[in-house]
Amino acid sequence: AQKVTQAQTEISVVEKEDVTLDCVYETRDTTYYLFWYKQPPSGELVFLIRRNSFDEQNEISGRYSWNFQKSTSSFNFTITASQVVDSAVYFCALSGPMNRDDKIIFGKGTRLHILP
Amino acid sequence: DGGITQSPKYLFRKEGQNVTLSCEQNLNHDAMYWYRQDPGQGLRLIYYSQIVNDFQKGDIAEGYSVSREKKESFPLTVTSAQKNPTAFYLCASRGGWGHEIDRSTNEKLFFGSGTQLSVL
Numbered sequence: 001a002q003k004v005t006q007a008q009t010e011i012s013v014v015e016k017e018d019v020t021l022d023c024v025y026e027t028r029d030t031t032y033y034l035f036w037y038k039q040p041p042s043g044e045l046v047f048l049i050r051r052n053s054f055d056e057q058n059e060i061s062g063r064y065s066w067n068f069q070k071s072t073s074s075f076n077f078t079i080t081a082s083q084v085v086d087s088a089v090y091f092c093a094l095s096g097p098m099n100r101d102d103k104i105i106f107g108k109g110t111r112l113h114i115l116p
Numbered sequence: 117d118g119g120i121t122q123s124p125k126y127l128f129r130k131e132g133q134n135v136t137l138s139c140e141q142n143l144n145h146d147a148m149y150w151y152r153q154d155p156g157q158g159l160r161l162i163y164y165s166q167i168v169n170d171f172q173k174g175d176i177a178e179g180y181s182v183s184r185e186k187k188e189s190f191p192l193t194v195t196s197a198q199k200n201p202t203a204f205y206l207c208a209s210r211g212g213w214g215h216e217i218d219r220s221t222n223e224k225l226f227f228g229s230g231t232q233l234s235v236l
Binding site for chain 1: 160174
C-alpha cells in the first residue's frame with residue numbers, strides 16, 4: 001500500500017529564516033513519482049515539483065530546493081530566506097508508475113506560517 | 117486559457133437533499149479526480165476516472181456518485197447518504213496516455229479552485 005506522511009502539522013517561522021518541510025513515503029513500486037503542491041489561501045493547489053524514483057538528484061528552483069533520498073524514503077522541501085507570500089499549506093504526494101489505474105495519494109499537509 | 121473550472125464556489129445543502137458539484141476541463145485530459153479536503157485530513161480521494169464512461173471508487177466513495185459521459189466533464193453528486201458532507205471539494209485532471217502524450221503534463225495533476233460545501 002502507498003502512504004505519505006507529513007509529520008509536521010503546522011510550522012511558524014520568522015521571515016527570512018530557512019524552513020524545511022518533511023515528507024516520508026511508503027510504496028512497493030520500483031517506479032514511482034513524488035510531488036509537492038502548494039495551497040495558498042485561495043484554495044487552488046499549485047504544482048511545485050515532480051520527481052521520479054530513478055532521479056535522485058537534488059533540485060533547486062530559486063529559493064526552493066528538494067532533497068530526495070531513497071535510502072530513507074524521504075522527499076523534503078526547503079524554502080530559503082522565507083517570505084510572507086510563502087505562507088500556505090504544502091502537500092507532498094506519491095503516485096505509482098503512471099499507468100491508467102494509478103492514483104495520486106496525498107499527505108495531510110503542512111501549514112506554513114511566515115511571520116513578518 | 118486552458119484549465120479546470122469548478123462551480124459553484126460555495127454550495128449549501130439541506131437535510132435529505134442531493135447536490136451536484138460541477139467540474140469541467142478544456143485541457144483534453146483523459147483522467148479526472150475528485151478529492152475531499154477536511155481540516156487536518158489532507159486530501160482524500162473520492163472517485164476517479166481514467167477514461168470516458170469509466171470510473172473507480174477512491175478511498176471515501178460512500179455517499180457520493182459520479183458520471184463521465186464526456187471527456188470534459190466529471191460531475192460529483194453528494195447524496196443524502198453522505199451524513200457529513202461539509203468540506204472543501206477539489207477536482208483535478210491529468211494528461212492522457214495516447215501517442216500525443218506530453219510527459220510533463222501526464223505526470224502532474226491540474227486542480228480547479230474548489231467548491232466549499234456546507235450543510236444548512
